[in-house]
Amino acid sequence: MPCPKPLTLLPAQPNLFGSATPSPAGAAWLCACLYACVLALVCAWQAPARAAEPAAKVKEEVKKGLDKADVAKRNLQLVVMDKSKYPASGMGALPVTRAGAGAGAASGAVPVPAVSARAAKEPALQARAKAAVMAQDAHPESHGHAAHWSYGGEHGPSHWGNLQPSYAACANGKRQSPIHIEDQNTLQGPAEPIQINYQPSNATVVNNGHTIQVNVSGNNSITVRGTAYQLLQFHFHHPSEEQINSRRFTMVAHLVHQSAQGQLAVIAVLLGAGQANTLIHQVWTYMPLDHDDKVNMPPGLLNLSELLPKDQRYYQFMGSLTTPPCSENVLWMVLKEPMTLSPEQIRLFAQMFPNNARPVQPLHGRVVRNAQ
Numbered sequence: 001m002p003c004p005k006p007l008t009l010l011p012a013q014p015n016l017f018g019s020a021t022p023s024p025a026g027a028a029w030l031c032a033c034l035y036a037c038v039l040a041l042v043c044a045w046q047a048p049a050r051a052a053e054p055a056a057k058v059k060e061e062v063k064k065g066l067d068k069a070d071v072a073k074r075n076l077q078l079v080v081m082d083k084s085k086y087p088a089s090g091m092g093a094l095p096v097t098r099a100g101a102g103a104g105a106a107s108g109a110v111p112v113p114a115v116s117a118r119a120a121k122e123p124a125l126q127a128r129a130k131a132a133v134m135a136q137d138a139h140p141e142s143h144g145h146a147a148h149w150s151y152g153g154e155h156g157p158s159h160w161g162n163l164q165p166s167y168a169a170c171a172n173g174k175r176q177s178p179i180h181i182e183d184q185n186t187l188q189g190p191a192e193p194i195q196i197n198y199q200p201s202n203a204t205v206v207n208n209g210h211t212i213q214v215n216v217s218g219n220n221s222i223t224v225r226g227t228a229y230q231l232l233q234f235h236f237h238h239p240s241e242e243q244i245n246s247r248r249f250t251m252v253a254h255l256v257h258q259s260a261q262g263q264l265a266v267i268a269v270l271l272g273a274g275q276a277n278t279l280i281h282q283v284w285t286y287m288p289l290d291h292d293d294k295v296n297m298p299p300g301l302l303n304l305s306e307l308l309p310k311d312q313r314y315y316q317f318m319g320s321l322t323t324p325p326c327s328e329n330v331l332w333m334v335l336k337e338p339m340t341l342s343p344e345q346i347r348l349f350a351q352m353f354p355n356n357a358r359p360v361q362p363l364h365g366r367v368v369r370n371a372q
Contacts, residue, residue, distance in 0.1 A: 149163055161326075167326065169325060169327065176361035177330065179243075179317065179361055179366075181368055189371075190371070192225070194314065196305075196308065196312070197222070198308075199220060200300045206294040207352075208292065210356055212288075214234050215233045222265065222267070224331070227263070231257050232257060234254060237251065237252050238251045240271070242270070243360055244270070244315075250273050253269040254266050271340065271341050273341070274341070275340050276342035277307065277339060280307075282302065284345060313337075313372070315368055317366055318330070319332045
């Protein structure tokens, strides 16, 4: 930068060296000062752009590299950004978006692998399904206390669907249980046998206010339709909820199982008056008398095989839980051959639960398999 000439429009004044006319040395010193000031201003003005230049170059080079790659294999986007936008935050404070969010995604976003809504919900759904069958008097999705329901009056089965939004399936569902099974309307033919693997197990007998329920621990499972289901609990209804050819049995036991994917499968064992049942004698021995009370059975005492008939052919259909929230997509297998329990065993349960059976529900075009 050339040094400017001295201004002559103003009268000459004594300079730093004592003369009225600037000396060559004084002029050079003044020019150097002005140059330094201008240079400082220019550098300050260009500083942000110069600081961002390397980052912009890196970002452009990465973008070009990604453009040449196979689009289907892009799982990560490298983002270089101005640190001033995220002061002292570190990578942990950068915004995060899902991969494949589209061209409209924010440039400061670090994508992560996408997870489907179904996959994200599956663990929660499994937990809720298990909670619903393990505690039938409380709905797992409700906050606070679930709505009170019963088998009669204004809280009875015909009103379940209106008691709480989460009970809506009780009124609106198209695959509800129990049903009336008539042989003439079933799909008769061969069917795979149920592979049942029950072992002597530990159990807890619970009075949940609606029935006597036995929570089972141990290795007890069934396999049907290529899927294994673990036994969670079994409980009783008086009279039977299912009707077979217009006949209702004295009682029924529902054995509730759950697969690793969260699907439920129920085996229904019909019970009629006759000889005493050994397993029911054991359960009644440890039956709690108060609502929400429970009693642990002696270790290894329970063996569900004692409740099953020798002939295990069945009726099969898709249905629901028979108590609120009446969740659907439940695989039902009603064993054709009934088991017996003594009049004394029937009377003991009936004194506590005179009627805890839901009425039969419409088929709505469902097919019922009749294993031959």
